[in-house]
Amino acid sequence: MSRTDELLNDPVFLxxxxxxxxxxxxxxxxxxxxDLLSRHMASDSCIDDITVQADIKDGLxxxxxxxxxxxxxxxxxxxxxxxxxxxxxxxEARDIISNYLEMIENRExxxxxxxxxxxxxxxxxxxxxxxxxxxGWKAMQEMIDESENRNG
Amino acid sequence: MFDVNEVRxxxxxxxxHPDMIYFDNGAxxxxxxCVLDAMMxxxxxxxxxxxxxxxxxxIRADKAYxxxxxxxxxxxxxxxxxxxxxxNVTAALNQVAYGLAxxxxxxxxxxxxxxxxxxxxxxxxxxxxxxxxxxxxxIPLDQQANADPEALERCLDDSVKVISLAYVSxxxxxxxxxxxxxxxxxxxxxxxxxxxxxxxxxxxxxFKDLDADFFCFSSHKMCGPDGVGVLIGKYPLLQExxxxxxxxxxxxxxxxxxxxxxxxxxxxxxxxxxxxEGVIGLSAACExxxxxxxxxxxxxxxxxxxxxxxxxxxxxxIILYNPDNxxxxxxxxxxxxFAQDVAGYLASKGIAVRSGNHCAKILHEIIGTDQSVRxxxxxxxxxEEIDRFVEALKGLSLESAIxxxx
Numbered sequence: 001m002s003r004t005d006e007l008l009n010d011p012v013f014l015x016x017x018x019x020x021x022x023x024x025x026x027x028x029x030x031x032x033x034x035d036l037l038s039r040h041m042a043s044d045s046c047i048d049d050i051t052v053q054a055d056i057k058d059g060l061x062x063x064x065x066x067x068x069x070x071x072x073x074x075x076x077x078x079x080x081x082x083x084x085x086x087x088x089x090x091x092e093a094r095d096i097i098s099n100y101l102e103m104i105e106n107r108e109x110x111x112x113x114x115x116x117x118x119x120x121x122x123x124x125x126x127x128x129x130x131x132x133x134x135x136g137w138k139a140m141q142e143m144i145d146e147s148e149n150r151n152g
Numbered sequence: 153m154f155d156v157n158e159v160r161x162x163x164x165x166x167x168x169h170p171d172m173i174y175f176d177n178g179a180x181x182x183x184x185x186c187v188l189d190a191m192m193x194x195x196x197x198x199x200x201x202x203x204x205x206x207x208x209x210x211i212r213a214d215k216a217y218x219x220x221x222x223x224x225x226x227x228x229x230x231x232x233x234x235x236x237x238x239x240n241v242t243a244a245l246n247q248v249a250y251g252l253a254x255x256x257x258x259x260x261x262x263x264x265x266x267x268x269x270x271x272x273x274x275x276x277x278x279x280x281x282x283x284x285x286x287x288x289x290x291i292p293l294d295q296q297a298n299a300d301p302e303a304l305e306r307c308l309d310d311s312v313k314v315i316s317l318a319y320v321s322x323x324x325x326x327x328x329x330x331x332x333x334x335x336x337x338x339x340x341x342x343x344x345x346x347x348x349x350x351x352x353x354x355x356x357x358x359f360k361d362l363d364a365d366f367f368c369f370s371s372h373k374m375c376g377p378d379g380v381g382v383l384i385g386k387y388p389l390l391q392e393x394x395x396x397x398x399x400x401x402x403x404x405x406x407x408x409x410x411x412x413x414x415x416x417x418x419x420x421x422x423x424x425x426x427x428x429e430g431v432i433g434l435s436a437a438c439e440x441x442x443x444x445x446x447x448x449x450x451x452x453x454x455x456x457x458x459x460x461x462x463x464x465x466x467x468x469x470i471i472l473y474n475p476d477n478x479x480x481x482x483x484x485x486x487x488x489x490f491a492q493d494v495a496g497y498l499a500s501k502g503i504a505v506r507s508g509n510h511c512a513k514i515l516h517e518i519i520g521t522d523q524s525v526r527x528x529x530x531x532x533x534x535x536e537e538i539d540r541f542v543e544a545l546k547g548l549s550l551e552s553a554i555x556x557x558x
Contacts, residue, residue, distance in 0.1 A: 011555070014558050015558050018554050018558065022550070047507060047509065047523050049522075069522055069523070072493050072554055073493075122557055126496065126557055129496060129557060
């Protein structure tokens, strides 16, 4: 087991990671650009209310931004998602998202593709938090669909 | 005063989850054996549809269904013919809004609501105001969502025709001075509808003394079964009001030319086969509460709540939104920890509370937060449970909240 693998299985490290992404989320704050795709996710659950933006051009995710009022799980998981998806092709992004969603549903997935996002591998034990863990990811999935439909 | 440890034995949910602390009574309450037994007896001994059955079990079902009107009338001091059974308090509030919008309200009229109302006392009015052209205004509330009758009086002009308010706010437990509001309203021929969802089963309700025109509540928030709501209305007003649903059981005659004659209230509001089982269970719930005594229940809950407030008011990390309200839920946040993370942490300690905006999505204007944690008590809760809750809360930090799902 490599040092990274060890860390990603260490609950204390994972907790610190989630705390860090919650307190200091990456790619946080929306930008005012009309050419960005955007999703306001407020209807799925009563309480998290976030907006995710994506800059998708030539089949590449150039940027992801998000903001809103949200819990530790949705904030940190969306922050980690932004780190993972920026710079990826749509195909790579889809693969990462689908592995993540498999993990959240407690099915087989490739942890190497998810890097830090494996921090949420146990969320399935609390069914009511699955929505929190997927809200940002579903927004991204929808925007990838939209961009492909637009170009297809 | 009843013995809470004896009372707890009446509730199978408590006996089946002896270590769980259930502080989500604002959402729903547990059902005692007697309520479950009454429903089981209906299904096992006299399961039949009501009305016009010419056989013994049907007649027995008719009687049991009708008997609930008497139990409810006794519980809230109204006439039996003023008791309408619907699906829930939401259906009752929709019925009132629909009925008043149809024949009582016209363009330019005003309906007064408050920003502390539950969605079910706002959305029907929102929708109907668009169709009928009446306006909606909000009465002024203080920071703990209490309405002041004098401030209300200043809002009243000739356009105000209806006031619809929750007796007890589902978020803050604010108790509105309904009797005083009714007095002021009736001087000006304004009708008053009361959402009693969080009041029923927690305090003595005297419909005649309050002098409200309509009073709505749900059975499941007073130890009764789900799926039954009650609309109490002054009889002449019910007679004038059009039903929201039409169908079987509520018509007297109808003809091929499209004309029809409806039954009198309350039956004309109860189209279709009702929730017979639920209505029968509600009767048992009314009797159960009356056997404990509504005044005793209320006094015990106040005592519990004040113990709760005493225990948490000095905790540094707690922001309390309604310390001064004497009844209803205790609503709070923990500094720097999102409400749902608090609820998730408490759940891991076997404590059931609710986080969110509690279906009162415009209340944040008053209390300055979008979401909060609500701990709502009932007469089967204990001081020991509150002490355990407070101990659990003391162990809450961002770290421990995250550890729950790592």
